[in-house]
Amino acid sequence: MQISEAQPSQLNAILLKFSGDAVEIEKLQRLCLANHCLIQQLDQQWLGQFSLFQLAALQQNWSQYFGQPNAQLTQIWHAKQILWTGPGFKFDLTVDPIVYAIINCTPDSFYDGQPSQALGQIMTKIEADLANGAVVIEVGGKSTRPGYQEITPDEEWQRIAPVIAAVQQEWPSAVLAVDTNNADVMQRAVASGVPILNDIDGFDNAAKLEVVANHRPAVVTMYNGRHYQNDVFETLDQFYQETLASLEAAGLTRQQIALDPGVGFSHAKNTASLDLFKLNSIQPTMKYRAPIMAGISRKSFMESKFDYPMAERLTSTLLLEQLMVEQGARILRVHDVLATHKMINLFKGYQQADLLMAVRS
The missing domain is CATH 3.30.780 (Translation Initiation Factor Eif1)
Known part of the structure; x- marks a missing residue:
């Protein structure tokens, strides 16, 4: 045939x-x-x-x-096929979205930051996330919420280094990521064996690209609307083209690069409306044949646009994540691992279900 x-x-x-x-x-x-x-x-x-x-x-x-x-x-x-590969891992995401768990080692993160988080508390959270379906564990030592306070690379690294070492010892097969926009922290992370780097600034300078070229990690490169004077309608696609070109010039393949539209990152007054546009940008972005991240977990636009306070954003998060998965997003960066894992299983079950309406004569 x-x-x-x-x-x-x-x-x-x-x-x-x-x-x-x-x-x-x-x-x-x-x-x-x-x-x-x-x-x-x-x-x-x-x-x-x-x-x-x-x-x-x-x-x-x-x-x-x-x-x-x-x-x-x-x-x-x-x-x-939608593949995401890096040192020590290869994920076939084509029909299998993954849960990418957020572990904040910070006192000021918008959702779960605490003035003092002991290593034991963090490890308990990681253990639960792995048991509940997390495929990647991402640690971050600096909040990037609107109006965040800058800290030194040393302070950022000191917050996450003990967690990285403890996870590698306790769960050596766990896939780790580090959320940082600092080249020095990136270098320390990959030198410690971390296979994924996530940069909210899209690997925007030579020092970061040098780390990428020397170590060839998998990356998440994010469109940060706070850096653009023009609106997202004009610059999102431009960013994707430029970041893919620079990362591929540094030696990465398309399968090592995940794209993130950067929901919640904008300087515009109509940020919430722009965020909804980004939510609907997934399907056109599939033309780049790169994995796409949905990073919308409990984001503030759910309050500014729909009046949902922090404690009431889980349902809206899951609904919007499911819509992004339908469009092609396959990496779900989340705080609520178990609920997201259940949503993915429900979505896959629906897609594969024996639906009478799907069979026509």
Whole structure:
């Protein structure tokens, strides 16, 4: 059977064309029926529109009906895969979003900062997060909320170094990340074996890029609207192009670079409205074929736009994260690990469910 893609640019609405003899078409119809897909005949070809989840099922189950894999279908599937790789890890995010847990080692973070957080308290939180489904543990030693106070690199490192060492000793297979916008802290982190760096300033200077070039970590590069005079509509796509170019010039592959639209980071008076635009920017951003982070956990726009105080933002966080996952976001940076893990399982279950309405005659 011959298979080709009619619209290669689409991710969540993948249009495929099939051509084959009567026996092959009958097998294809049974395969599609079993996996809740619809195909229709148009002239001498058959057309089907598939979600990523349906395409995954089609590719995985093809051999059961045809005796062997289809090379063209496999090639299409590989072109759609969303991979995130770094030193010691490789995540296939195509149909498996991951929970990326936030561990604040700070006294002034907007959500869970405390004047004094003992190492034991932090380790208890990390243990619970790993048990509840966290795939990445990110530690941060400096708050970046609006109006945050700058601290020295030494102070920032002193806050997170004991946590990094303790996690590496207690859970050596855990994937660690460090949230910092300082090149010196980045250098110390990767030298300590941390495989992921997350920079709210998008690796915006030569010192940071030198660390990247020397160590080749995985990265999260964020659009920080506080640095732009023009609005997000003009500069978000420009940022993605520039940050990808600079990071790839430093030696990273596209699969090592995760993009973050930077919800909550803006100098504009209409920050909340711009944040909603960023929430809806995920699907167009998929054209860059890089993993995308959803970092909206309990952000303040939920209060300024919808009047939700901090204690009441979990439901709105989960709803908006689910909408971003539908668009293509696959890395969920969160405070509430268990609730997010359950949301992901529910979303995947819905996508894979035996829905009668998905099977049409």
